[in-house]
Amino acid sequence: MKFSTSLLIAILLCSNVAFSQCTPDYDYFPLTSNFGLSPDSLPSGAIFEEYNQDLTFVLPTDTLIDLGAPIGVSTIVFEDYHIISISLPFGLSWECNSSDNDCHYDPALSQFGCVNISGIPMQQGFFDVDVTVIATHELSYLVGTETIAFSLPLFIESSSSENSGFAMNNFSGCVPLTVDFENNNSNMASYFWDFGNGSTSNLENPGSQVFDSPGAYPIYYESYMTNESVYFLESVEIENASGWGNEWFDEDLVTDPDPYFKLFDQQGNLIYESSHYEEQNFPVSWSLDNFQLSNQNYSLEAWEEDGISTNDDNLGSVSFNGFSSSTTLVSGNLIVNLIINEIEPTPITAIDTVFVYDNPIAPVFVYDEPSLSLNSDSLDFLYQWYFNQDLITGYNMTYMDVSQTGSYMMSVVSPSGCSAFSVDTFLIVCDNNLEPEIIVDGTLLSFDNPSNLDCQWFLNGVEIFGETQNEMIATQSGDYSIELFDQWGCEYKSEDVSINLASLVNFDDANITLFPNPASSYIELSLENLNSSDVIVSILDIQGRELSRNYFNSENYRLDISKMNSGTYLVVIQFESVRKTIRLLVN
Numbered sequence: 001m002k003f004s005t006s007l008l009i010a011i012l013l014c015s016n017v018a019f020s021q022c023t024p025d026y027d028y029f030p031l032t033s034n035f036g037l038s039p040d041s042l043p044s045g046a047i048f049e050e051y052n053q054d055l056t057f058v059l060p061t062d063t064l065i066d067l068g069a070p071i072g073v074s075t076i077v078f079e080d081y082h083i084i085s086i087s088l089p090f091g092l093s094w095e096c097n098s099s100d101n102d103c104h105y106d107p108a109l110s111q112f113g114c115v116n117i118s119g120i121p122m123q124q125g126f127f128d129v130d131v132t133v134i135a136t137h138e139l140s141y142l143v144g145t146e147t148i149a150f151s152l153p154l155f156i157e158s159s160s161s162e163n164s165g166f167a168m169n170n171f172s173g174c175v176p177l178t179v180d181f182e183n184n185n186s187n188m189a190s191y192f193w194d195f196g197n198g199s200t201s202n203l204e205n206p207g208s209q210v211f212d213s214p215g216a217y218p219i220y221y222e223s224y225m226t227n228e229s230v231y232f233l234e235s236v237e238i239e240n241a242s243g244w245g246n247e248w249f250d251e252d253l254v255t256d257p258d259p260y261f262k263l264f265d266q267q268g269n270l271i272y273e274s275s276h277y278e279e280q281n282f283p284v285s286w287s288l289d290n291f292q293l294s295n296q297n298y299s300l301e302a303w304e305e306d307g308i309s310t311n312d313d314n315l316g317s318v319s320f321n322g323f324s325s326s327t328t329l330v331s332g333n334l335i336v337n338l339i340i341n342e343i344e345p346t347p348i349t350a351i352d353t354v355f356v357y358d359n360p361i362a363p364v365f366v367y368d369e370p371s372l373s374l375n376s377d378s379l380d381f382l383y384q385w386y387f388n389q390d391l392i393t394g395y396n397m398t399y400m401d402v403s404q405t406g407s408y409m410m411s412v413v414s415p416s417g418c419s420a421f422s423v424d425t426f427l428i429v430c431d432n433n434l435e436p437e438i439i440v441d442g443t444l445l446s447f448d449n450p451s452n453l454d455c456q457w458f459l460n461g462v463e464i465f466g467e468t469q470n471e472m473i474a475t476q477s478g479d480y481s482i483e484l485f486d487q488w489g490c491e492y493k494s495e496d497v498s499i500n501l502a503s504l505v506n507f508d509d510a511n512i513t514l515f516p517n518p519a520s521s522y523i524e525l526s527l528e529n530l531n532s533s534d535v536i537v538s539i540l541d542i543q544g545r546e547l548s549r550n551y552f553n554s555e556n557y558r559l560d561i562s563k564m565n566s567g568t569y570l571v572v573i574q575f576e577s578v579r580k581t582i583r584l585l586v587n
Contacts, residue, residue, distance in 0.1 A: 023054075029058070030058055034058070046156065061077065061107045080104055086115070086132075089127045089156055096116075135148055166219075169182070172355040176210055178209070180208050185348055195217065231323050233340055263291075293340070361420065363411075371401050374410065383410060430492075443501070445472050445499075458483065518585040523559050535574070541570075567585075
């Protein structure tokens with residue numbers, strides 16, 4: 001026998017554990033038939049997030065059935081629809097709007113019905129929602145009722161992305177890398193972190209972690225809403241029982257029993273009564289649609305419905321603890337098989353990655369006076385030189401010329417942004433171009449010392465004890481020289497200057513005139529009472545640097561100074577081994 005039951009299949013699409021009874025949407029009417037479902041598919045849910053969905057269904061009142069010859073195809077009327085079960089992911093339950101009538105629907109009274117699916121799903125993934133409906137029609141007394149079973153998909157997705165469990169700060173960097181972790185799911189029952197570096201934590205917020213080796217570190221996170229398993233009574237089977245049909249007026253003396261069972265909590269409260277089977281011998285089973293149990297003792301009583309007597313027959317009872325495994329219970333002739341499903345705590349999980357990069361090898365440079373150069377090179381690296389710990393702007397080559405004594409260092413930066421520094425190396429650089437020049441002014445000997453170096457005077461190559469200043473008075477004839485030296489051991493020697501005290505001119509007897517002074521375009525020198533025909537006149541700046549040198553052999557000397565800048569200068573007059581210095585002001 002075949003008849004149209006598509007509607008029924010749709011009906012039980014419902015989605016969740018019932019928190020409240022639903023109300024059918026009486027404004028909904030199927031467009032193409034006398035049955036339908038609204039909405040026509042189950043919306044997706046998310047793990048650990050509340051789900052609540054009502055489904056309205058319209059039931060068919062009749063269908064066509066082939067009764068065979070000689071009757072053929074005939075219209076039959078449905079008398080009752082009974083929703084037996086709807087299988088749902090753990091944490092979800094369903095409730096029909098006719099729960100007071102054990103989810104029986106008479107289409108002659110109303111074609112409308114609804115189911116509410118609600119709860120908090122505790123599993124994620126794709127699930128088949130299996131629906132079982134018993135349909136009774138006007139010929140069921142002859143051919144029996146029809147069991148309608150169908151499956152509809154329901155997707156429970158993760159409530160967050162794969163890295164929504166936690167946040168990371170500074171998750172990519174160089175060895176050693178410190179990463180800060182922050183939990184995004186507060187007030188959970190427990191936590192577990194695996195940082196991939198050999199460290200784990202059970203703290204809600206584990207704080208910072210140090211990664212001291214390069215590599216990619218998978219970070220695994222999980223958190224639990226509860227640490228306890230949840231137990232569901234999935235099905236009850238009474239395998240065997242006795243004790244019915246004991247009275248002469250009991251109809252079950254000659255027919256099969258009408259079994260059902262009652263479930264009581266530890267306080268003796270009736271918390272569940274199964275549907276009643278008619279004319280069904282043992283074994284007989286019921287699906288409880290994931291009836292959630294608690295950690296207490298339960299009593300299950302087996303009963304047989306007496307159709308004539310008002311007193312149903314008690315077939316015995318068994319006891320079990322809610323937090324137990326599937327089991328078989330025996331009490332006398334009563335044998336009860338329980339299928340109990342344990343759902344272990346399901347964590348929220350997230351995976352992310354910390355990336356740690358190796359630092360480049362510390363650069364090593366070679367000093368080949370006067371240059372520093374790197375002994376190896378990579379085009380992918382960036383370089384920077386430092387002098388006395390300060391960055392030298394613009395010096396980002398693999399080499400540089402060294403001109404000063406001090407500490408030199410180089411940094412190298414890899415493409416991943418990691419850096420390394422060379423050893424801070426102190427280099428002594430002596431100025432090969434530095435040669436002090438002795439200035440002779442009569443018997444006064446001096447030299448320019450802008451670097452304020454230490455000095456030592458010599459006479460005929462022998463140190464003059466105590467003469468370590470920038471000037472001295474020559475007290476005897478001979479070859480005078482000066483040696484400068486710094487704290488690093490660099491030495492700078494002058495040329496010898498010959499002093500003949502017997503030939504020195506008495507400048508008190510000489511008449512030397514420089515005019516005009518101040519001057520702007522020229523100066524003239526008048527030299528009288530000098531026993532020399534060769535005179536050298538030099539002009540020096542205030543730092544002692546020679547700007548010009550002129551040679552004369554007469555008594556009148558004129559110098560053009562029109563191109564000189566305004567300022568103070570020194571005019572040095574030298575003849576034989578004697579020098580005289582006059583200060584000149586140029587306007």
